[in-house]
Amino acid sequence: MENGEGREVRWGFGENISLTSAGKNSIRATLYKVMSSLKEGDPRPVIPLGHGDPSTFPCFRTTLVAEDAIVDAVRSAKYNCYSPNVGVPSAKYAIAEYLSRDLPYKLSPDDIFLTGGCSQAIEVVISVLARPGANILLPRPGFPAYEARTAFDGLEARHFDLIPEKGWEIDLEAVKALADENTAAMVIINPNNPCGNVFTYQHLAEVAETARELGIMVIADEVYDHLTFGNNPFIPMGVFGETVPVLTLGSISKRWLVPGWRLGWIATTDPKGFFKKTMFLDSMKNFLNISTDPATFIQGAIPHIIQNTKEDFFNKIIHILREAADICYNKIKDISYITCPHKPEGSMFVMVKLNVACLEDIHDDIDFCSKLAKEESVILCPGSVLGLKNWLRITFAIDPSSLEDGLDRIKSFCQRHSKSSK
Structure with missing residues (x-):
């Protein structure tokens, strides 16, 4: 294309191979x-x-409690403003209390970072971990959003298998063989998408010990938390936070059946304070400073939704x-x-x-x-x-x-x- 002076104009909209490939291979x-x-x-x-x-x-x-909470939040006119970059304080407090119910220690609002659903939580965590030469260990089969973000951010994805004959348990020997000094983290999904299995306490303890030996953190995708109906109860990976630092990703999408509301979180389940000794938390805050926030009125409704939904x-x-x-x-x-x-x-x-x-x-x-x-x-x-x-x-x-x-x-x-x- 030429401009008015007859010179060729190059717009610079080259094809991003990583983004194109990731998009074509999404669910x-x-x-x-x-x-x-x-x-x-x-x-x-x-x-x-x-x-x-x-x-x-x-x-x-979803429950009428959740619907009414949204209506009340909108009509209050308190949540027509921009959200703080890490989330509305009352929502962070409610989610910290919610997650702490299943942990042997108490989370604080400072441990919670609100995101636009679990998808943005994945984006934040993978982007912050990205650095030249780094790799991340992902389950196979797994959730393609991890592969997509990993490819887009330039990390190397290394896959460990889930073993169908063992109830889709993680092949921990493969994890040990895959990891090296450039491994940033391993991802687990529990309860599992796509396999429908629920890891036992013992297996999660073995995962924690393996990660500790390798010197890597665990990213625990628990978006299906408590949606269990077999012999194994839901055990959050954060229970093993004394053994290994854990980033817990979750949302209200599945348990409350509202995926379109786009409210998720990242929780640092890390009682030994590993993340506070690094720049990781600051990096997450900086990322959230330049990304979009969950709708403020959804955040405003969260305390009521969590506190008043009946069993x-x-x-x-x-x-x-x-x-x-x-x-x-x-x-x-x-x-x-x-x-x-x-x-x-x-x-x-x-x-x-x-x-x-x-x-x-x-x-x-x-x-x-x-x-x-x-x-x-x-x-x-x-x-x-x-x-x-x-x-x-x-x-x-x-x-x-x-x-x-x-x-x-x-x-x-x-x-x-x-x-x-x-």
């Missing part, structure tokens, strides 16, 4: 690709078993998830060529293995999901985007009747594409 982009295969004219409803947002289903509506609400959601997990696990047993190695005990997901070799005209998990969408109007998340090719992630946080319908359609699809039926 959102992958699900959009799968949904683009939906066939027009199918009279049946689309069954969304690919995402982690149950809020559209009436049985997963009956949480118990109802756990009951629905337990029932849905049972339906999912039992119906998968009847679907040929799909295997579930471990019954889900937490979060909203289960990972299943796909036997592509026994299916006609199905090349891989992405092809399976695309053709399933076209023929049966059912959306699944391909395992490839989560780090496991020819696996599938199934979301069971939808109403039970729709879940059964969706799984029946998957069964019909597999029967129709079975090589043995040709």
Whole structure:
């Protein structure tokens, strides 16, 4: 392009390879690709078993306490202002109290940094850890946002496996083999997305001891905290803060079923004060100084939401998830060529293995999901985007009747594409 003087103008909008790659490989982009295969004219409803947002289903509506708290915060006119960069003090205090319920020590508001959902918490932490030559240890399968931020910020991602035969426990020997003097941290997700497992106290203690030996911190993604319905209760990684410094990432998105409200946090669960001896906290504050804040009125509603939500609400959601997990696990047993190695005990997901070799005209998990969408109007998340090719992630946080319908359609699809039926 030339300007008025005939000279070429170079705008400088070059393609950012890291950002482009990360965006194309996100869950959102992958699900959009799968949904683009939906066939027009199918009279049946689309069954969304690919995402982690149950809020559209009436049985997963948030509590009236939360809705009323938002209305009251808006009408008070106290929260029409900009937010402090690290969060409204009353919200920080309420979250510190909330997290301290499960810890052997008490957090203070200074330990809490509010973010725009857990996604921004991931962005903040990864960006602050980034430095030339650094690497970070990530679980496989895992949540792609970590890979995306790691790639964008120039860290090297090194993957350790979760072992399906051991209930998706972390391969700690692999963690030890991967770490070196440039390793910044390891990430764990508990309760787990995408596998649906819940780590035991003993396993988390082993994780803490391994991290201590390696001299690295643990980033504990606990966005599904307390959403457990199996034999293992939720144990926060911060319980082991005396052993290893822990950054806990969380939000109200899942437990309160309001992912669109975008209120998350980073908590420094670090009773020995490791972070205070470094520039890490200052770096997080500096990052938050130049980034966007959660909506102030949402922050203003947090104390009321946390303090006044009754256990009956949480118990109802756990009951629905337990029932849905049972339906999912039992119906998968009847679907040929799909295997579930471990019954889900937490979060909203289960990972299943796909036997592509026994299916006609199905090349891989992405092809399976695309053709399933076209023929049966059912959306699944391909395992490839989560780090496991020819696996599938199934979301069971939808109403039970729709879940059964969706799984029946998957069964019909597999029967129709079975090589043995040709």
